[in-house]
Amino acid sequence: MQRKSRLVLIAAILGFIFLYAPMVSLVIFSFNKSKLVTVWGGFSTKWYGELFQNAQILNAAGLSLRIAVISASLALVIGTIAAFVLVRFGRFRGRNLLTGMITSPLVMPDVIIGLSLLLMFVAMQNLIGWPNRGMTTIIIAHATFGAAYVAVVVQSRLRDMDLSVEEAAADLGAGAVRVFFDITLPIISPALISGWLLSFTLSMDDLVITSFVSGPGSSTLPMVIFSKVRLGVSPDINALATIIILIVSVGVIGAALAMRKKDMPHG
Amino acid sequence: MSQQENGPVMRPWLDPDAVPFIRIRNITKKFGAFTAVNNVTLDIYHNELFCLLGGSGCGKSTLLRMLSGFEQPTDGSIEIDGQDMAGMSPCDRPTNMMFQSYALFPHMSVEKNIAYGLKRDRLPRGEIADRVAEILKLVQLEEYGTRKPAQLSGGQRQRVALARSLVKKPKVLLLDEPLGALDKKLREETQFELVNIQETLGVTFIVVTHDQEEAMSISTRIGVMDQGKIIQVGEPREIYEFPQSRFVADFIGSVNMFEGQVIKDTQSKVVIHCPDAQMDIEVSHGVSCASAQKVAFAIRPEKIQMSRTKPKKALNLTRGVVQEIAYLGNLSIYHVVLDSGKAVRVTRPNLERADEHAVTWEDRVYLYWDGTAGVVLNT
Ligand SMILES: Nc1ncnc2c1ncn2[C@@H]1O[C@H](COP(=O)(O)OP(=O)(O)OP(=O)(O)O)[C@@H](O)[C@H]1O
Ligand SMILES: [Mg+2]
Numbered sequence: 165m166q167r168k169s170r171l172v173l174i175a176a177i178l179g180f181i182f183l184y185a186p187m188v189s190l191v192i193f194s195f196n197k198s199k200l201v202t203v204w205g206g207f208s209t210k211w212y213g214e215l216f217q218n219a220q221i222l223n224a225a226g227l228s229l230r231i232a233v234i235s236a237s238l239a240l241v242i243g244t245i246a247a248f249v250l251v252r253f254g255r256f257r258g259r260n261l262l263t264g265m266i267t268s269p270l271v272m273p274d275v276i277i278g279l280s281l282l283l284m285f286v287a288m289q290n291l292i293g294w295p296n297r298g299m300t301t302i303i304i305a306h307a308t309f310g311a312a313y314v315a316v317v318v319q320s321r322l323r324d325m326d327l328s329v330e331e332a333a334a335d336l337g338a339g340a341v342r343v344f345f346d347i348t349l350p351i352i353s354p355a356l357i358s359g360w361l362l363s364f365t366l367s368m369d370d371l372v373i374t375s376f377v378s379g380p381g382s383s384t385l386p387m388v389i390f391s392k393v394r395l396g397v398s399p400d401i402n403a404l405a406t407i408i409i410l411i412v413s414v415g416v417i418g419a420a421l422a423m424r425k426k427d428m429p430h431g
Numbered sequence: 432m433s434q435q436e437n438g439p440v441m442r443p444w445l446d447p448d449a450v451p452f453i454r455i456r457n458i459t460k461k462f463g464a465f466t467a468v469n470n471v472t473l474d475i476y477h478n479e480l481f482c483l484l485g486g487s488g489c490g491k492s493t494l495l496r497m498l499s500g501f502e503q504p505t506d507g508s509i510e511i512d513g514q515d516m517a518g519m520s521p522c523d524r525p526t527n528m529m530f531q532s533y534a535l536f537p538h539m540s541v542e543k544n545i546a547y548g549l550k551r552d553r554l555p556r557g558e559i560a561d562r563v564a565e566i567l568k569l570v571q572l573e574e575y576g577t578r579k580p581a582q583l584s585g586g587q588r589q590r591v592a593l594a595r596s597l598v599k600k601p602k603v604l605l606l607d608e609p610l611g612a613l614d615k616k617l618r619e620e621t622q623f624e625l626v627n628i629q630e631t632l633g634v635t636f637i638v639v640t641h642d643q644e645e646a647m648s649i650s651t652r653i654g655v656m657d658q659g660k661i662i663q664v665g666e667p668r669e670i671y672e673f674p675q676s677r678f679v680a681d682f683i684g685s686v687n688m689f690e691g692q693v694i695k696d697t698q699s700k701v702v703i704h705c706p707d708a709q710m711d712i713e714v715s716h717g718v719s720c721a722s723a724q725k726v727a728f729a730i731r732p733e734k735i736q737m738s739r740t741k742p743k744k745a746l747n748l749t750r751g752v753v754q755e756i757a758y759l760g761n762l763s764i765y766h767v768v769l770d771s772g773k774a775v776r777v778t779r780p781n782l783e784r785a786d787e788h789a790v791t792w793e794d795r796v797y798l799y800w801d802g803t804a805g806v807v808l809n810t
Contacts, residue, residue: 331501332534334521336548336599346547350538 187409194402201397211403221388221404228368228385231299235306236364242307243314243359250315251322267316269309278376281305285377297379305377306370310363317362321355361415368408442666443476444652452477452635453498453603458507460493460659467493469659470507480629480636482646485656486682491639492531494656495605498637499528512602522551525602529609531639533592535580541567541591542576548599566594569628585612590621597628606638610645622649643683647671655679671731676810680729687735687775688808689728701807703728707773712747715802730805732776737765737796745799751775753794765790767798 194212198205215221246266250259269277285301288294295301329351333343349356371386378384383391389401443449451474460468468490475481483491496502498509500521509516511525527548536544542563549559567573570590580588589612596604609625610618626649629636640646646653647667654664655678663670663679674680677688689712691705701714703726712728742748754774755766758781765777775798779790790796 326532326534328530328532328534329536331521332528332530332595333536333547335499335501335526335528336595337522337551338547339522342551347536 190402191406191409194399194406196399196402199399201399201402211400212407215400215403215407218400221385221400224383224385224388225404227299227382231302231306231384232364232367235303235310235367236360238303238307239310239314239363240356240360243311243363244318244356246311246315247318247322251319266312269312270316274370274372275376277309278305278373281308281373282376297377298382301377301379302374302382302384305373306363306367309370309373310366313362313366314356314359317359318352318355321352325351365412365415441651444474449476451475452479452512453637454508454510455498456508456510458494458497458504458509460490460497460502461505466659468497468504471659471661472507473654473661473664475635475637477635478629478633479651480626480638480649482650482653483637483639483656484641484643484646484653484682486641489656490659491641491656492607495528495607495637495639498603499526499605500524526605527596527599527601527603528605529592529596529607531607531611533580533588535588535591535595537580540577540579541572541583544580544591545595545598548595552599562598566598569597569624570594586614586617589613593621593625597632597634600632600634603635603637606636608639608641610640610642618645625649647683655682657682673806674729674808677727677729677808680806680808685732685776686729687732689730689773691726691728693724693726700802703807707769707771708747708749709769709771710747710749712805713802714805714807715746724809727808728805729808730800732764732778733762734800734804735775735777736799737767737777737779737790738799739790739794739796741797742799745797746801747804748797748799750795750797753790753792753796756790756792767796769798 193201193204195207195209196203196205197208197210246262250263250266253259281301281304285295285297285304289296295304325348330343330347333347334340338346369386370384371390374384375387378387389404392398392401443451453473453475455471455473455475458468458471459466471494483494485491493502497504498511498516500516500519514525516524536547539547545563545566546559549562554562563576564573567576570593572587572590572594575583575587575591580591583591589609593606593609596606610621613621622645625636625638628634638646638650647670650667652664652666653670655662655670657678663675665673670679670683674683674686680686681688689703689705689708691703691707691712693701694704694711695702699715701716703712703714705712705728708728714728736742736745749769751767751769753765754768757764757766760781762778762780765779767775767777769775777798783789
C-alpha cells in the first residue's frame with residue numbers, strides 16, 4: 165500500500181510538472197523586466213502596461229471574445245437539436261449518416277475543414293453574395309465544429325436520462341413545451357454548460373480553420389499572436405498569455421464548481 | 432383490511448347492472464412482432480382497489496402505460512368514466528401514475544416535486560401549500576420537504592412518488608409496484624395506509640405488484656396476468672380457493688399438484704385416478720370435462736391433515752415419510768415424501784409452545800383430506 169501510494173504521488177507530480185511547467189515559466193517571464201525573453205532582469209509589470217496600450221491586440225481580443233460567445237451559443241443550439249434528434253427520434257432514414265456527419269469535425273484535420281469551408285463560402289458568395297469573409301464566416305466555421313462537441317456531450321447526457329421523469333411531468337398535467345423547460349432542460353443543463361464552455365474555448369483558441377475563413381481586417385487573437393511570434397517572441401505576449409490563462413482558469417474552476425453543485429445531491 | 436367482506440353493496444362486479452368505471456375492451460399492444468399485452472378485456476368499478484398480479488415481463492406495466500396514455504394500444508379501446516381515451520394525451524387524462532422507477536424530478540425538492548401537478552392546475556398558492564403539507568403528513572415525510580430526491584432513502588423516495596401521484600386526487604390512480612422498495616414492516620404499514628387513503632379519497636386504484644401476499648391483503652379484486660393475458664379475475668379469496676388454471680393455482684400461494692385421469696364424473700362427485708398420490712382422489716363437486724380426461728388435482732398445503740395414527744374416517748388417504756421440517760414460528764412446513772416418490776408440502780399451525788407429540792423427521796405419517804379441500808384443474 166505504502167509503496168503504491170508513493171508511486172502514485174510521484175507519477176502525479178511528474179504529470180503536473182510536464183503539464184504546467186511551461187505555463188509557470190510563461191507566467192514568471194511575463195513579469196520580467198528585461199526585454200530578452202530568456203534572461204531574468206528583475207520584477208516588473210511594464211509589459212502589462214504596454215499590452216493595454218496595444219490597440220491591435222486589444223481589438224483582436226475583443227473580436228475573438230465576440231466570435232467565441234456568438235459561435236458557442238450558436239453551436240449550443242445546433243448541437244442540442246442534433247443530439248435530441250439522434251437520441252429521441254428513434255430510427256429514421258439517414259440516422260447513421262447524421263451520426264457520422266455530426267462527429268466528423270472531431271476527427272477531421274483542421275486543414276481540411278478550413279479548406280472546405282473556405283471553398284463553400286467562396287461558392288456561396290458567388291451565388292448569393294453572402295457571406296462576406298470576415299467575422300460572419302469565422303462565426304459560422306466555429307459554430308460548425310463547436311456544434312459537433314456540444315452534440316456529443318449532450319447526447320450522452322440525454323441517453324443517461326430516465327425518460328419516465330418526463331412522462332411523470334406530462335402525467336401531472338404539463339404540456340410538451342413545459343416538460344422541456346421544466347424538466348429536460350434543467351436535467352441536461354450541466355451538459356449544456358460544459359458544451360458551451362468547450363465550444364467557447366475551442367473558438368478562442370482556433371488558428372488553422374480561422375486563418376482559412378477570415379478576411380481582411382478580421383484577425384483574431386490567436387492569429388495576431390502567431391504572426392507576432394513569428395517575428396520573435398516579445399514579452400508582452402507573455403503578459404497576454406498570462407491573462408488568458410487566468411481567464412481560462414477562472415472559467416474552468418467556475419464551471420467545475422457549478423457542475424459540482426448541480427451534481428452534489430447525486431453523489 | 433380488504434373490502435371483500437363488506438357485502439354485496441361494495442361488490443359491484445357481482446351486480447350485472449353496475450356500470451364499470453374503467454372499461455378495457457380487447458386491448459392489445461405489440462412491440463414489433465412481440466405481443467406485450469394480448470387481447471385484454473377488463474371492467475374495473477368505481478372505488479375499487481384492483482391489483483394486477485403477474486410475473487416479471489408479463490405486461491403489467493405496459494397495460495398501465497396504455498391506461499395513462501404513454502403507449503398507444505395496437506388494438507382495442509379504453510373508456511374511463513364514460514369517456515373514450517383514444518388519442519387523449521397523458522396530461523389531459525383523469526389518471527395519475529406512480530412510476531416503477533419513481534421518476535422523481537432530481538432537480539426539485541420534495542415539496543416542489545409534489546406541488547408540480549397542482550401548479551399545472553393553476554391552483555392558488557395557499558391551497559397548494561396546504562395540500563402539499565397535508566399529503567406530506569400522510570406519507571410521514573413532513574421533515575423532508577426541502578430535501579432533494581437524491582438525499583432520501585429508497586423507501587422515502589417511494590413515498591414521495593406516492594404522494595406526488597396522490598396529491599392531485601385523480602379519478603384513477605395507477606400504481607406500478609408502489610411498495611417494492613420498502614422493508615416488510617414499513618410495507619405492511621404502507622399497505623394499510625394505501626387502503627385507508629383509497630377509502631378516504633374515493634379514488635379508483637389500479638395497483639401493479641408481483642407480490643401475491645400484498646395483492647391478497649389490499650385488493651378488492653385481483654387480475655392475474657401471464658404472457659400478456661389476463662388469466663383470471665376475482666376476489667382474493669376466490670383466486671386463492673378457486674383457481675381456474677394450473678398457472679393461477681401455482682402462482683398464488685403454494686400448492687400441491689397431482690396429475691391424474693378422471694375415472695368417474697357425476698353431478699356431485701368426481702374421482703380422479705392419481706398414481707402419484709397412490710390413490711383415487713374423490714372430489715365432492717362436479718367438473719365439466721370429458722371422462723378419462725387428464726386433469727390436475729390441486730390442494731393447498733394447509734388443507735391437508737396429517738397424523739401418525741391412522742384416521743378413523745378419511746375420504747382421501749395416503750402415506751409418506753416426513754423428510755424435512757421448516758419451522759417458521761407461527762407455522763411449520765413439512766415436506767412429506769409419499770411412497771410413490773412424490774413430495775408433498777403440508778403446513779400446520781404451531782398451536783402449542785412445546786409439543787412432544789409433534790411430528791418429527793423420518794416419522795411415517797398419514798395424509799388425508801375431505802372432498803372439498805382441493806380443486807380440479809383441467810387447464
Ligand atoms: N418499448 C418497448 N419495446 C419493446 N418491448 C417492450 C417495450 N416495453 C416493454 N416491452 C416488453 O414487453 C413485455 C412486458 O413488459 P412490461 O414492462 O409490461 O412487464 P411487467 O409485467 O411490468 O414486468 P415487471 O414486473 O418486470 O415490471 C416485456 O417482455 C418487455 O420486454
Ligand atoms: Mg413493470
